[in-house]
Amino acid sequence: MSLVLKVTIAVAGFTFLIVLLGLAYILFYRKSKPVKVASSESFRAVHKRVSYEELSVATDKFNPTNFLGGGGFGSVFKGCLRDGTVVAVKVLNLEKHGASKSFFVECDALRSIRHRNLVKLITSCLSTDFNNTDFKALVYEFMPNGSLEEWLHPPENSSHGIQLDLSQRLNIAIDVASALDYLHNDCSTPIVHRDLKPSNVLLDQDMTARVGDFGLARLQDTEPSDCHQSTTFNLKGTIGYIAPEYGISGMTSTKADVFSFGVLLLELFTRKKPTDDMFTGEVSLPKWVSVMFPHRILDILDPELLNPISNGMASIRPKDEESWKFCIISLFEICLACTSESLEKRMNIRDVLPKLKKIRDNQFQC
Incomplete structure (x- = not known):
């Protein structure tokens, strides 16, 4: 084979290789390039x-x-x-x-x-x-029974005339906790909802609670502590349900969702909004409840729940009144643990869920 032919073949082979590499780069770049939609x-x-x-x-x-x-x-x-x-x-x-x-x-x-x-x-x-x-x-x-907000604070023209009994409220609390447990612990990347509140909890035809509205959600794949902090941020969420660390520094975490969940539980069992006029200055819904806990806790319970016999607890005999009171105290103990201002003391939703189920099963067993 002549030298000219050898050089020609080598050049052609090199050129072909360059073209292949160029095509591979273009295909890879187009595939990996992020697209807005x-x-x-x-x-x-x-x-x-x-x-x-x-x-x-x-x-x-x-x-x-x-x-x-x-x-x-x-x-x-x-x-x-x-x-x-x-x-x-x-x-x-x-x-x-x-x-x-x-x-x-x-x-x-x-x-x-x-x-x-x-x-x-x-x-x-x-x-x-x-x-x-x-x-x-x-x-x-479509959720035919509307939002939890409508049931707790029904407008004058609302069709929700029947109040939620204790059994229903416990089931709703467990449903919401189950949703958060899935988002925080069972997704490939933990998801922080960031706007948990009664209006974003919807009820289907069986009164099963469903968490909705993920417009402010964040995929939490940053630090191992499940926290992310930014020095500059726009406050997202709803006043009254926002965790204190997020309101102060912009720190978001699964624990921030737990705080919002705790406020939602307090509202569920007291029927007091965290934005009620009575909560001003240093007084908030969690602090108000903590002052009343445990000896005066029945004073702040939703009046609709004060009669255990007529509110979903017909199977409980009068002699079980102490058991009923213990149930209420245990519920508020969980609420306060979820709304602790300390991240270290605040519960994880995975620990909250079995505690709520135990209260329900012990109180409403056949």
Whole structure:
């Protein structure tokens, strides 16, 4: 073989190798390059697709008669899809700062998690309306019994005339704790909800509680302590339910969710909102309860629960009154442990759940 031919073959081979490497780089770069709507597209790829037109028809053009409520980033409407599925459609108000981001955050958080105590996200809609304006909506399963907020603080025209008994409230507490335990401990990456409150706890036809609204959720994959701290931050969440360390320094953690859960429990059993006018200055709902605990705890219990016989405890005989009081004290002991200002003293949700189940099983056994 001549020298010229050898050089020609070597050059051609080298050139071919360079081309292959270049193509491989381009393919890898395109595959790994983040795309703004990747989360939504991957979510929609495995879920039923729905158009703006179908959502408009389903909600009768987002008729006010189908309005279920509003939140920080949008409005929720009841609707019925073409296949007969009754849904709740959350329409994002894209003029609000952070609304679009919350859409993608919620798709990210809910695309791969499944639990009986989480509201199911059926699909999302990322499109334009009939005026060619950007439109984003999240489509959830419909919860016929509304929110826990409506049951604890019903408006005058509310259909929830029957109060929640102790058994129901315990079951709701366990349902919410189960959802948090799953998010914090059983997901591949722990998820911090960051906005746990009664209006984000929905009740299905069987009064099973489902946690919803993950627009402020955060995947917690930072330090081993499950904490992340930022020197500059915009406070997210709802006043009254926000953990003190987050309000002061912006530190977020699974323990912050536990604090919000503790406040929710206190509200569940006292029917006092943490934003009630009586809580001013240094007085908060947890501090008020801690002052009354344990000797005056019945003084702050929701009056609807003071009669154990008429509130879901008909199987308990009068001689078991002390057992009933011990049940209430044990519940508030958990509430206060969840709302401790000290992260070290604050309980983990995995420890909370069996304690709540034990109280329920001991008090309501057949």
